[in-house]
Amino acid sequence: MPELPEVETTLQGIKPHIDQQEIKKVIIRQPKLRWPIPRQLNTLISGKIIGNSWRRGKYIILDFAHGHLLLHLGMSGKMRILETSEPAQKHDHVDFILANNKLLRFTDPRRFGAVLWTADNINQHDLLKHLGPEPLEKSFTANYLYDLSRNRSAAIKTFIMDGKIVVGVGNIYATEALFLSHIHPLRPASDVTLKEYQTLVSEIKKILRKAIKIGGTTLRDFTKSDGSPGYFYQQLNAYGKAGHPCPGCDETLDVIKVGQRSSVFCPKCQR
DNA sequence: TTAATCACCTGAGGGC
DNA sequence: TGCCCTCAGGTGATTA
Numbered sequence: 213m214p215e216l217p218e219v220e221t222t223l224q225g226i227k228p229h230i231d232q233q234e235i236k237k238v239i240i241r242q243p244k245l246r247w248p249i250p251r252q253l254n255t256l257i258s259g260k261i262i263g264n265s266w267r268r269g270k271y272i273i274l275d276f277a278h279g280h281l282l283l284h285l286g287m288s289g290k291m292r293i294l295e296t297s298e299p300a301q302k303h304d305h306v307d308f309i310l311a312n313n314k315l316l317r318f319t320d321p322r323r324f325g326a327v328l329w330t331a332d333n334i335n336q337h338d339l340l341k342h343l344g345p346e347p348l349e350k351s352f353t354a355n356y357l358y359d360l361s362r363n364r365s366a367a368i369k370t371f372i373m374d375g376k377i378v379v380g381v382g383n384i385y386a387t388e389a390l391f392l393s394h395i396h397p398l399r400p401a402s403d404v405t406l407k408e409y410q411t412l413v414s415e416i417k418k419i420l421r422k423a424i425k426i427g428g429t430t431l432r433d434f435t436k437s438d439g440s441p442g443y444f445y446q447q448l449n450a451y452g453k454a455g456h457p458c459p460g461c462d463e464t465l466d467v468i469k470v471g472q473r474s475s476v477f478c479p480k481c482q483r
Numbered sequence: 484t485t486a487a488t489c490a491c492c493t494g495a496g497g498g499c
Numbered sequence: 500t501g502c503c504c505t506c507a508g509g510t511g512a513t514t515a
Binding site: 320364 | 485489
């Protein structure tokens with residue numbers, strides 16, 4: 213599923229083709245995504261130029277002179293640059309036909325994604341204004357997490373997956389970062405020490421940087437029609453490895469539910 | 484304010 | 500082989 217590294221890779225892949233490009237036409241085949249795609253979207257942006265494209269958390273934003281297009285890939289979404297002659301397949305919900313004879317195609321089998329429009333200040337949008345810092349920014353520190361967590365009884369895994377605390381840490385990276393930090397996913401956030409948060413923040417940053425570095429590979433594998441796990445999956449220590457021996461101590465990795473999410477952990481290494 | 488749960492949706496995989 | 504059921508997962512909305 214697209215997590216922050218996949219969203220970043222998607223953005224870097226489409227950006228050279230869409231920035232400063234005019235949109236000739238928008239074709240909406242399935243408007244029912246997480247929220248309905250605005251009916252008037254074609255009228256709103258046809259003939260208009262995309263000024264800049266950027267990312268905030270897992271949202272991709274396309275700036276126009278008169279507003280912003282907000283895109284989210286949800287659980288299964290992807291965006292690709294294709295030739296305009298490329299026939300649409302099932303789940304190809306939106307095409308943005310560009311003046312350079314390319315098209316930007318939004319595909320999302322599970323339809324948890326979103327394509328929204330706002331003419332207002334994008335940073336004050338309801339979906340963005342409460343978001344926490346980017347995990348790779350300097351402002352995301354151990355002290356920041358430690359201070360926020362002092363009165364929080366929620367499990368540490370739930371805490372670091374909360375977008376209001378920090379954006380872009382999904383189930384895969386939360387599982388991996390906690391494994392590498394030797395922190396049990398059910399520990400109350402308030403119980404985690406500053407020293408442990410220092411390790412955790414360091415591991416979150418390391419694993420995200422690593423994933424972004426090989427994100428292209430991850431994304432290609434993710435888009436395979438057979439859905440088979442790819443190169444990045446091989447790099448994981450815990451996620452998806454329940455029942456396997458722990459890479460650190462050979463104890464069998466266990467799986468529990470934390471906030472309705474599967475969480476693999478080592479009962480011996482993670483305390 | 485916080486925490487827990489529900490809802491959305493489809494494909495994969497297992498059991499029969 | 501085909502049907503049915505369960506699970507997976509990001510995140511806003513709702514409820515406690």
